[in-house]
Amino acid sequence: MKSLEDLRRMREEALKRVNVREGDKDYRVVVGMATCGIAAGARPVLNKLVEEAAAKNYNCTITQTGCIGMCVYEPIVEVYGKDGAHTTYIHMDPEKAVRVLDEHIGQGHVVDEYTVNAVKK
Numbered sequence: 001m002k003s004l005e006d007l008r009r010m011r012e013e014a015l016k017r018v019n020v021r022e023g024d025k026d027y028r029v030v031v032g033m034a035t036c037g038i039a040a041g042a043r044p045v046l047n048k049l050v051e052e053a054a055a056k057n058y059n060c061t062i063t064q065t066g067c068i069g070m071c072v073y074e075p076i077v078e079v080y081g082k083d084g085a086h087t088t089y090i091h092m093d094p095e096k097a098v099r100v101l102d103e104h105i106g107q108g109h110v111v112d113e114y115t116v117n118a119v120k121k
């Protein structure tokens with residue numbers, strides 16, 4: 001930080017990250033962060049979701065939760081819409097998480113091959 005403008009820019013970036021984690025948005029993205037999720041790699045997934053959602057100004061909040069109850073499918077990301085519908089994405093990694101943001105949040109299209117329903121078929 002070398003100037004007041006640098007400080008302002010840092011403040012704006014921090015506010016974007018906070019707004020992604022809180023706020024009234026069209027979508028709520030929840031990452032399972034219980035011990036099983038963390039052990040399976042949920043932390044990099046959460047970090048990438050927060051980073052990408054802030055960078056691309058997606059209309060969503062990113063939060064974390066405890067055990068979702070399907071440890072074998074971790075890391076798990078659930079996307080909730082304002083209409084109450086939700087989609088459960090499984091075996092996520094940071095690259096898959098970016099695709100979910102771009103297609104589900106950005107375009108409104110569920111990425112079917114990453115969902116729990118795809119595994120059950």
